[in-house]
Amino acid sequence: MHKRAFWVGVLLICQIIFSSAWWTAPASAFTEEQKIFSQAWRIVSQAYIDDTFNDQNWWALREKTLKQRLDNREATYAAIQKMLESLDDPFTRLLKPNQYRSLQVNTSGELSGVGLQIALDAETGELEVIAPIAGSPADQAGISPRDRILEIDGVLTSELTLDEAASRMRGPIGTTVTLRIQGDDGKPKSIELVRDRIALNPVYAVLDTHPGSTPVGYIRLTQFSANAPTEVADAINQLEEQGADAYVLDLRNNPGGLLQAGIEIARLWLDKGTVVYTVNRQGMLGSFEANGPALTEDPLVVLVNQGSASASEILAGALQDNGRAKLVGEKTFGKGLIQSLFDLSDGSGLAVTVAKYETPNHHDIHKLGITPDFQVPLEQITFNQVGTTADGQYQAAIEFLASNSVVADAVSN
Missing domain, CATH: 3.90.226.10 (2-enoyl-CoA Hydratase; Chain A, domain 1)
Structure with missing residues (x-):
């Protein structure tokens, strides 16, 4: 199994990346969409830290899903996301190809955005700040660790995945994004940030x-x-x-x-x-x-x-x-917790707690x-x-x- 290391700008969680080259295609009768779903299922089956899979029959979940119609890639992604959500682990998630590429861009040492490291609270599901990057727009605006991000440009973060939230905060230098933040005092406030180049000089x-x-x-x-x-x-x-x-x-x-x-x-x-x-x-x-x-x-x-x-x-x-x-x-x-990132055959990937x-x-x-x-x-x-x-x-x-x-x-x- 090929192993490579990476840095994640969304969750600076310590991670090791494994390629999923070991996967072998299922029966030829399966459609391309079913093959991708089966690949994702197999990765979690072999790598996930909880071998009870949140006290559920992991094989039965696969069989049930493969009996359903997966007409296109978005339907396949939706099925994979539903499967991962059943684990009740916000750190185990699907990364669509554009999200996966964004993670790879982050390893270059520079990106543009507001400079926030974020996570989903495992108990409440709320989007919270781990830390602002030193000298970034978020840092200069006084955003602090543990602050909750309630909205991004008017969109409730409760309706977004972690990667969707991160994607909405990234953008071209000079553009603005408005975050609704709730700190320890419990009083929500709106903060407008101007995106800038985020130098990752450690x-x-x-x-x-x-x-x-x-x-x-x-x-x-x-x-x-x-x-x-x-x-x-x-x-x-x-x-x-x-x-x-x-x-x-x-x-x-x-x-x-x-x-x-x-x-x-x-x-x-x-x-x-x-x-x-x-x-x-x-x-x-x-x-x-x-x-x-x-x-x-x-x-x-x-x-x-x-x-x-x-x-x-x-x-x-x-x-x-x-x-x-x-x-x-x-x-x-x-x-x-330690996450690994596994490549899927269509350019997407899975972040899995291992x-x-x-x-x-x-x-x-x-x-x-x-x-x-x-x-x-x-x-x-x-x-x-x-x-x-x-x-x-x-x-x-x-x-x-x-x-x-x-x-x-x-x-x-």
Whole structure:
């Protein structure tokens, strides 16, 4: 089975993509539409994390559908979507060819839109914000993690799939889209955003120096793209040369990305230890290990908040459970499921939940998140104030590094 990695701009959930080249066509008596449906059914049958398929007879569902008329491709897509909806898993979904191509475009490192990472709440079905991309129109407008998106240009999001909602927010640079947002205060408000080019540059690094204080290397990681491990490694090496004696790794509002990127970045900080466990539908544990040496042994604090999700939680959990870093900020998002993307023969695809992950101490993150060692609420600041004296969470990290307690932890490890 051919395997390739990808980054998703809708859900920065850590994912691994598998090609479905193993599929063999059913009996020649089947129509082309029935073949596509059967291919989708077979993929879920072999890969989905829940082998009870939400307590239903998966074979009987196939037989029932194939007795119906599938007159055209849209009818086939509707049948596949209905089949997937029966799993009651918003992360397992059909991607029509144009939606699939959009995901592939997102891997290029640049797209145009408003810069929101979104998800469907597994319990309520509501469309909610995981995190805005740093510096994007959504970020500048003050949209926050966990905000609910009620409408997009007057269309109720309850009537849209996740990918349809994402598609409506994307568009040519300079065009506008109006979102109706509901925050924690429960008061809906309309926000007009002008679409812009969204640069997916994952790493920002700077040496923070003050007279009489420890030089701190500040690294902000905004997404786990394919090039993120290399860029983080380059940042660490450059900061080491500049004299950094401690580090702050900022994962706030980082909604995830490639699973492998999160693992490789954890290995940059760890000499040894488990990075993450994966658990499949048979309950079998797989693990990814650090094989050292780490690029630096200097003390480390990791900043997290409600917008830190998926691969961010893998990285934060690995560093916390291995005693390599202290976490400062707010409880993380709680996205602990792994999706794979399978190609269908007509250019569409399926995103299928295939496993879940656990931290090295076997903490199940899904819906629970990771609790930081020191909880510090995030005050409302602008993008330009992140990582400055106006940033209360960052200042708490700096003060903690200066207290020598982290130095002692680092030495003991």
